[in-house]
Amino acid sequence: MSAATAPVDSGRVALAGLLGSSARRNAWILGLLGFLALLLVFTKLIQPNYGVPGIQGLAISVLPLALAAVAQAIVVISGGIDLSIGSMMALISVVSATLMAGQSEQFDVAVVVGVLVLGLLLGAVNGGLAVVTRVPDIVVTLAMSFVWAGCALLVADSPGGGAAQWLKDLVTGSIGNEWIPKPAVVLVAVVALIWIPVRRSRLGLSIYGVGSDRLAAFRSGVSVGRTRILAYALMGLFAALAGLSLTASTGIGTPVPGPYTLMSVAAIVLGGVSLAGGRGGVFGPIVAVMILQIIRTDMTFLDVDTNLATVLQGLILIGVVMIGSIVQIRRARG
Amino acid sequence: MTLTTTGLLLEATGISKTYGAVVALKCASLAVRPGEVHALMGANGAGKSTLVKILTGAVRPDGGTIAVHGRPRTVHSPAEARRSGLVSIYQEPALVPDLDIRSNLRLTETPLEPFRHWLHELGLEDLDLSSIARRVPLASLRIIDLARALAIEPDVLMLDEMTAALPANLTERVLEVIGRQRGGDRSVIFISHRMIEIAAVCDRATVLREGETVGVVDVTEGSEERIVELMLGEGVVDMPTAAERRAAAARASGATARLTARDLSSGTKLSDVSFDLYPGEVLGVVALEGQGQDELFDILAGSQRPSGGELLVDGAPVSFHHPADAIRAGLVYVPADRAEALLMQRSVRENIALPFTARIRRWGLINAGDEHRKVDRAIATLQIDTRAHGEVRRLSGGNQQKVTIARWVAGGVRTMLCFDPTRGIDIRTKNQIYVLLRDLAEAGAAVLFYTSELKEVQLVCDRAIVIFGGRVVAEIGAANADEAALLHAAYNLRSGALMPEQIVAEATAVEAAVVVPADPPAARPTGPEADR
Numbered sequence: 001m002s003a004a005t006a007p008v009d010s011g012r013v014a015l016a017g018l019l020g021s022s023a024r025r026n027a028w029i030l031g032l033l034g035f036l037a038l039l040l041v042f043t044k045l046i047q048p049n050y051g052v053p054g055i056q057g058l059a060i061s062v063l064p065l066a067l068a069a070v071a072q073a074i075v076v077i078s079g080g081i082d083l084s085i086g087s088m089m090a091l092i093s094v095v096s097a098t099l100m101a102g103q104s105e106q107f108d109v110a111v112v113v114g115v116l117v118l119g120l121l122l123g124a125v126n127g128g129l130a131v132v133t134r135v136p137d138i139v140v141t142l143a144m145s146f147v148w149a150g151c152a153l154l155v156a157d158s159p160g161g162g163a164a165q166w167l168k169d170l171v172t173g174s175i176g177n178e179w180i181p182k183p184a185v186v187l188v189a190v191v192a193l194i195w196i197p198v199r200r201s202r203l204g205l206s207i208y209g210v211g212s213d214r215l216a217a218f219r220s221g222v223s224v225g226r227t228r229i230l231a232y233a234l235m236g237l238f239a240a241l242a243g244l245s246l247t248a249s250t251g252i253g254t255p256v257p258g259p260y261t262l263m264s265v266a267a268i269v270l271g272g273v274s275l276a277g278g279r280g281g282v283f284g285p286i287v288a289v290m291i292l293q294i295i296r297t298d299m300t301f302l303d304v305d306t307n308l309a310t311v312l313q314g315l316i317l318i319g320v321v322m323i324g325s326i327v328q329i330r331r332a333r334g
Numbered sequence: 335m336t337l338t339t340t341g342l343l344l345e346a347t348g349i350s351k352t353y354g355a356v357v358a359l360k361c362a363s364l365a366v367r368p369g370e371v372h373a374l375m376g377a378n379g380a381g382k383s384t385l386v387k388i389l390t391g392a393v394r395p396d397g398g399t400i401a402v403h404g405r406p407r408t409v410h411s412p413a414e415a416r417r418s419g420l421v422s423i424y425q426e427p428a429l430v431p432d433l434d435i436r437s438n439l440r441l442t443e444t445p446l447e448p449f450r451h452w453l454h455e456l457g458l459e460d461l462d463l464s465s466i467a468r469r470v471p472l473a474s475l476r477i478i479d480l481a482r483a484l485a486i487e488p489d490v491l492m493l494d495e496m497t498a499a500l501p502a503n504l505t506e507r508v509l510e511v512i513g514r515q516r517g518g519d520r521s522v523i524f525i526s527h528r529m530i531e532i533a534a535v536c537d538r539a540t541v542l543r544e545g546e547t548v549g550v551v552d553v554t555e556g557s558e559e560r561i562v563e564l565m566l567g568e569g570v571v572d573m574p575t576a577a578e579r580r581a582a583a584a585r586a587s588g589a590t591a592r593l594t595a596r597d598l599s600s601g602t603k604l605s606d607v608s609f610d611l612y613p614g615e616v617l618g619v620v621a622l623e624g625q626g627q628d629e630l631f632d633i634l635a636g637s638q639r640p641s642g643g644e645l646l647v648d649g650a651p652v653s654f655h656h657p658a659d660a661i662r663a664g665l666v667y668v669p670a671d672r673a674e675a676l677l678m679q680r681s682v683r684e685n686i687a688l689p690f691t692a693r694i695r696r697w698g699l700i701n702a703g704d705e706h707r708k709v710d711r712a713i714a715t716l717q718i719d720t721r722a723h724g725e726v727r728r729l730s731g732g733n734q735q736k737v738t739i740a741r742w743v744a745g746g747v748r749t750m751l752c753f754d755p756t757r758g759i760d761i762r763t764k765n766q767i768y769v770l771l772r773d774l775a776e777a778g779a780a781v782l783f784y785t786s787e788l789k790e791v792q793l794v795c796d797r798a799i800v801i802f803g804g805r806v807v808a809e810i811g812a813a814n815a816d817e818a819a820l821l822h823a824a825y826n827l828r829s830g831a832l833m834p835e836q837i838v839a840e841a842t843a844v845e846a847a848v849v850v851p852a853d854p855p856a857a858r859p860t861g862p863e864a865d866r
């Protein structure tokens with residue numbers, strides 16, 4: 001089992017620094033990691049032959065949702081929320097699959113770069129609309145979720161297209177040790193390369209500042225509107241990565257949004273991000289996504305009815321968050 | 335740093351700002367010389383904070399010019415003002431609550447070493463820079479704010495009520511540090527309600543009244559008198575006397591007080607506040623901002639529990655755990671901020687009916703007929719303009735405030751707690767509210783009335799208590815409660831307990847000069863009809 005959590009550990013080392021010295025925030029994540037370990041042990045107990053294929057399956061199914069959760073976490077930390085992540089992923093997925101179908105590998109590299117830039121733009125449009133029109137974020141992004149979903153269907157009205165082989169290879173199999181699945185490495189690398197530098201920069205501070213207290217941030221010299229738009233643009237970038245990972249793992253583009261929007265909200269809440277903004281990080285949500293996914297897998301192993309499993313997943317979410325906040329309140333008092 | 339011929343570090347002229355119908359500033363000016371500590375004085379609502387916010391770019395002025403070092407400047411944001419050398423400490427701390435102190439310093443690009451130096455100077459050596467701002471006590475946050483501002487060596491540092499939330503020892507350190515800024519080439523603009531602090535550190539004072547600069551005074555011994563005069567203006571003449579009031583009779587006749595506070599305390603904000611509120615009277619509460627009046631009203635309205643003391647209603651001790659308890663005991667609350675009291679998206683009718691539907695309900699159903707009648711009566715009594723009855727938020731501020739009062743009047747009110755109910759509303763509605771409060775008192779209700787407009791005390795109240803630093807420092811009968819007397823009391827210039835002797839002596843001399851001609855106290859008949 002220890003080897004199974006190896007990618008998690010390396011992630012923690014990388015991310016522990018960015019989470020700063022806040023013992024409380026780390027305590028929540030440590031609790032989540034403990035819960036994740038328990039779940040893995042439990043999985044091994046009910047399914048003794050759970051091993052490398054299981055971990056690989058977990059990693060590949062976690063990747064899109066984990067990237068979506070990171071995207072959502074960034075926006076929520078900045079004091080907003082984005083309900084169009086799922087639609088954005090669908091749009092990016094079909095755009096990339098359509099463009100890559102039957103093209104050369106070199107062209108496909110350009111496509112990948114292009115759709116990432118497109119993601120940044122889609123996010124910036126969401127953020128820009130929320131800032132300029134002053135319509136609440138939740139309304140703007142809900143509306144935009146229809147816009148992006150419609151655009152996705154305009155690009156391709158049925159699943160299709162293709163993906164470069166190198167892109168597909170990027171998220172299948174393992175690297176070095178067979179216990180280290182490639183999707184997990186990709187996830188850690190992407191987050192470490194994009195989020196950690198941002199978090200350490202003035203922009204990162206501003207994102208937390210604006211989400212925590214807009215007035216105080218404004219008075220500290222932060223440009224509130226610009227920070228919010230940049231947070232949405234970052235969200236768009238991660239949503240694009242999530243969309244690309246869909247294309248990469250399935251080999252085609254699907255124009256219909258998956259359940260990613262609401263799952264990303266669930267994951268960040270479980271991951272310790274305050275919906276009021278300003279608190280939390282991106283590592284907690286990633287662990288939360290793994291937890292949600294393993295619970296799902298375990299239900300299958302236990303032969304629980306799929307619909308009942310969905311009900312139980314919801315109840316477990318409420319239970320965990322409730323226990324977490326009770327513990328935090330106790331700690332704050334003590 | 336080349337100074338032009340004017341030799342002024344900062345010059346603001348003709349600054350104006352209106353918020354909707356409310357004029358916050360009209361033609362305010364301020365000139366600050368290098369190396370001086372300059373006091374900005376004025377009664378509540380005179381426009382001090384607005385002026386500071388304009389100077390630091392947090393608020394855009396409607397008109398006027400600002401020059402720094404003789405060069406005209408327009409500042410659009412706090413960041414820009416900071417670059418021009420203008421930094422302000424606001425009344426509320428400007429630290430981001432969820433970031434630790436170190437990150438907050440990075441956010442404002444504050445150099446760490448000078449920050450530590452000033453922190454040390456200000457007596458806060460043992461601060462852990464990795465603590466989250468949310469968990470740092472308020473007083474320390476103010477000190478951090480100040481150290482952060484000093485560390486970037488601003489040309490003009492503005493302190494808006496910096497000392498209001500500080501304990502005495504920290505206040506002393508702050509004043510000492512500010513005092514040492516004198517004589518250099520930097521300046522400080524200092525806003526405080528405490529006259530003694532002004533006298534201790536300031537060179538000159540600019541006085542604002544109703545959004546206008548009415549004078550600049552050199553701060554020397556005895557200049558407090560001149561400052562108070564300027565704050566009041568020439569209008570210190572006879573107000574219509576309140577001599578006809580009759581509530582005193584009820585007290586004299588030994589009636590039970592409707593509401594009695596005994597040694598009420600709330601943390602450090604409120605200590606040992608005692609008073610009696612009798613049926614048939616309007617008792618004024620006067621205080622400068624942040625003297626504990628907010629806590630007092632929160633306790634009386636049941637939204638906060640006192641840390642000490644007791645509360646009696648009709649002579650029986652009560653303890654409120656929830657506003658519903660206070661309402662059940664007949665204590666109803668009218669806040670200054672209408673948004674706190676009203677359901678903005680609902681109709682006038684629903685808003686008025688809300689607090690008392692519980693009482694006219696039978697077998698779980700609301701008695702619609704009864705509700706209708708009571709609400710109609712309340713609307714008529716208060717002359718609420720119901721053309722926009724669909725949603726309360728469409729009403730004017732004055733009409734909204736009338737709805738907050740009407741909801742209690744409709745149910746029959748025994749004790750009304752009004753916290754600055756006329757703030758930001760037009761003069762006509764103000765007068766209607768005065769009349770209404772008097773009528774309520776005549777009908778036997780007891781009204782506690784906090785106001786930031788001192789002249790309202792004589793218009794509405796039978797007597798007033800003055801709170802300073804969380805304590806009741808004076809009780810003044812309506813006949814003597816002109817603005818000068820109230821302001822002196824509110825600045826605690828009359829009480830000997832907390833002030834050095836010479837200032838007290840001066841203050842008493844001023845009082846003697848100003849108070850006496852106001853109204854002969856003898857002319858206060860106790861009408862026979864007042865007996866109940």
